Amino acid sequence: MIRDLVMKNRSYRRFYQEVAIELETLRELVDLARLSASATNRQPLKYILACDPQKNALIFPHLSWAGALKDWPGPSEGERPSAYIIILGDTEISQAFGCDHGIAAQSILLGATDRGLGGCMLGAVQRDELSKALGIPPRYEILLVLSLGKPKEKVVLETVGPNGDFNYWRDSDSVHHVPKRPLDDIIIG
Numbered sequence: 091m092i093r094d095l096v097m098k099n100r101s102y103r104r105f106y107q108e109v110a111i112e113l114e115t116l117r118e119l120v121d122l123a124r125l126s127a128s129a130t131n132r133q134p135l136k137y138i139l140a141c142d143p144q145k146n147a148l149i150f151p152h153l154s155w156a157g158a159l160k161d162w163p164g165p166s167e168g169e170r171p172s173a174y175i176i177i178l179g180d181t182e183i184s185q186a187f188g189c190d191h192g193i194a195a196q197s198i199l200l201g202a203t204d205r206g207l208g209g210c211m212l213g214a215v216q217r218d219e220l221s222k223a224l225g226i227p228p229r230y231e232i233l234l235v236l237s238l239g240k241p242k243e244k245v246v247l248e249t250v251g252p253n254g255d256f257n258y259w260r261d262s263d264s265v266h267h268v269p270k271r272p273l274d275d276i277i278i279g
């Protein structure tokens with residue numbers, strides 16, 4: 091079960107934009123993050139939810155998609171995410187957020203996958219511009235943006251070959267290929 095969920099939980103970057111995601115669904119996904127591990131249990135993360143076209147349109151221009159796909163500028167109108175969860179660090183609670191946002195992001199994306207949705211973590215974010223666009227107070231640091239939607243693309247995993255190339259790529263049918271290093275290469279002792 092858990093292996094199937096992890097396998098299915100890929101980074102999806104093209105969506106059926108017309109398939110809306112309810113605010114309550116986003117709240118349930120953040121609840122999974124709330125219940126996840128946090129260093130010293132300090133729980134410094136806060137969240138901004140977006141699931142309406144107007145708010146989504148404020149977020150999208152400040153994201154960078156699939157840096158390895160040089161000739162692809164990101165999802166076109168109609169294939170964009172129908173929701174976002176922005177993970178913030180509250181600097182009045184902590185100055186260092188460690189792994190907390192990665193753990194939160196994974197909980198949220200596993201929950202989304204479990205509901206037949208999908209998404210992508212985005213760390214390449216124009217933080218100052220996005221803060222300004224959403225009027226985020228300076229005490230909150232943008233850590234990650236999670237895009238969410240009903241996936242419109244096929245993603246397949248493959249194994250990194252002897253040449254060591256780990257770059258993901260897209261074939262002529264727009265299938266997205268993601269090489270993963272072999273297990274024996276990453277367990278070193």
Ligand SMILES: Cc1cc2nc3c(=O)[nH]c(=O)nc-3n(C[C@H](O)[C@H](O)[C@H](O)COP(=O)(O)O)c2cc1C
Nearest residue numbers: 099100101154155156157210211212213214258268
């Ligand atoms: C911390 C982090 C930041 C990421 N930032 C971006 C990003 O800014 N844009 C993007 O398109 N993908 C981003 N990704 C997605 C990775 O490219 C993706 O995880 C990788 O290609 C492997 O694909 P997979 O998630 O399907 O295994 C990020 C992933 C992580 C973990």
